Amino acid sequence: MSSTAHSTAQYIKIFYILLALTVVEVAIVYMGLPKFLLIGLLIILAVWKAALVAMHFMHLKFEKKFLSIVAIIPFVLCVFLILMLLPDIFPR
Amino acid sequence: MSDAAAIHAGAEPAEAPLTPESWGKLGMWLFLAGDAMSFGGLIVGYGILRHASKNWPVPSAVLGINLTAVMTFLLIVSSVTMVLALAAIQDGDKRRFKKFMGFTILGGLIFLGLQAYEWTHLIGHTLPEHNLAFSKDLFATTFFILTGFHGMHVTGGVIYNTSVLAAVSRGRYEAKHVEIAGLYWHFVDLVWILIFTFVYLL
Numbered sequence: 001m002s003s004t005a006h007s008t009a010q011y012i013k014i015f016y017i018l019l020a021l022t023v024v025e026v027a028i029v030y031m032g033l034p035k036f037l038l039i040g041l042l043i044i045l046a047v048w049k050a051a052l053v054a055m056h057f058m059h060l061k062f063e064k065k066f067l068s069i070v071a072i073i074p075f076v077l078c079v080f081l082i083l084m085l086l087p088d089i090f091p092r
Numbered sequence: 093m094s095d096a097a098a099i100h101a102g103a104e105p106a107e108a109p110l111t112p113e114s115w116g117k118l119g120m121w122l123f124l125a126g127d128a129m130s131f132g133g134l135i136v137g138y139g140i141l142r143h144a145s146k147n148w149p150v151p152s153a154v155l156g157i158n159l160t161a162v163m164t165f166l167l168i169v170s171s172v173t174m175v176l177a178l179a180a181i182q183d184g185d186k187r188r189f190k191k192f193m194g195f196t197i198l199g200g201l202i203f204l205g206l207q208a209y210e211w212t213h214l215i216g217h218t219l220p221e222h223n224l225a226f227s228k229d230l231f232a233t234t235f236f237i238l239t240g241f242h243g244m245h246v247t248g249g250v251i252y253n254t255s256v257l258a259a260v261s262r263g264r265y266e267a268k269h270v271e272i273a274g275l276y277w278h279f280v281d282l283v284w285i286l287i288f289t290f291v292y293l294l
Contacts, residue, residue: 008179015172019165026161029152029293039294046289050282057175057278059271070121074128081136089143 014056021049120272124279127245131283134241135290138234149231154222155292156210163206164288167246170199171281174253174274181260181267189270193257196277200250207243211236235291242287245280252276 025045028038055061060068142148151157177192214235219225224232256273259265 008176011172011175011179015168018168022161022164022168025289025293026157029157042289042293046286049285053171053278053282053285057171057281058275067118067121070118070125071128074125074132077129078132078136081133082139085136085140089140 010056014052018049018052021045114268114272116268116272117275120275124275127279128283131241131286134238135286138238138290141230141234145230149222149224151292151294154218154224154231155214155235157292159206159210160288160292163203163210164284166199166203166206167281167284170196170203171278173199174277178267178270178274181270186260189260190257193253193260193270197250197253197257200246200253200277204243204246204250207239207246211239238287238291242280242283245283249277249280 025042028041033041054071058071060071173192173195177189177196180186180188180192215226219232226232226236252273256265256270260270
């Protein structure tokens with residue numbers, strides 16, 4: 001199932017997308033956008049790029065679902081970590 | 093449709109999802125999940141310290157965004173050469189595999205060289221100019237911890253990839269070993285994408 005996924009053309013396509021997203025990231029930093037907009041955009045772009053690497057280069061898209069569950073656990077735990085620390089981040 | 097198939101329609105296939113094609117691949121994924129938690133803890137800690145600090149400098153004013161954009165580009169390229177190396181060995185083309193694996197290792201080495209240059213420049217010039225110092229200032233401390241922890245991973249990856257290249261050359265490793273090494277290398281690339289955003293761009 002994975003041999004069809006390993007097409008070189010597909011890898012090169014993902015490479016160009018990653019490259020374009022990186023250029024956009026650097027460009028918007030220099031554009032002087034409002035802070036909340038900049039933070040939101042940068043986080044979306046970073047997660048997008050990370051997902052592309054995991055799905056295509058690390059073949060998660062073509063693997064059994066179990067590996068995706070393994071991969072997603074750290075992110076879920078990090079979200080919990082942030083939630084648990086929120087009272088300390090924004091003390092009353 | 094047989095009765096058994098009817099019962100299982102819509103359910104998981106009979107082959108258990110917990111049984112991987114390759115235990116080595118599952119092992120690497122479990123290791124990477126643990127490693128991701130280390131990085132996650134560091135990045136969340138970084139965010140909280142930064143949020144709580146009154147006088148956090150604007151990163152792009154202190155750090156060289158353009159140089160690190162080049163470093164990001166380099167890691168993405170080396171990730172691509174890694175998948176091309178994997179595709180080559182899956183086709184049974186060892187020559188092409190060696191070429192692309194060599195590029196991957198070279199990319200890692202240049203990345204480390206640029207990071208060494210960046211650190212030297214920061215420690216020698218930029219940080220003193222901004223009255224920032226490692227161990228005294230949270231900005232500098234968290235910067236060196238995060239990029240240093242990642243740099244050690246790149247160093248490990250270069251050593252790992254070099255030994256895989258040597259083992260394939262001697263006929264001891266095959267495509268499946270390269271795939272597992274690739275997982276580690278792409279993970280290092282993935283983490284850098286996040287560090288580049290959180291430490292340099294935000």
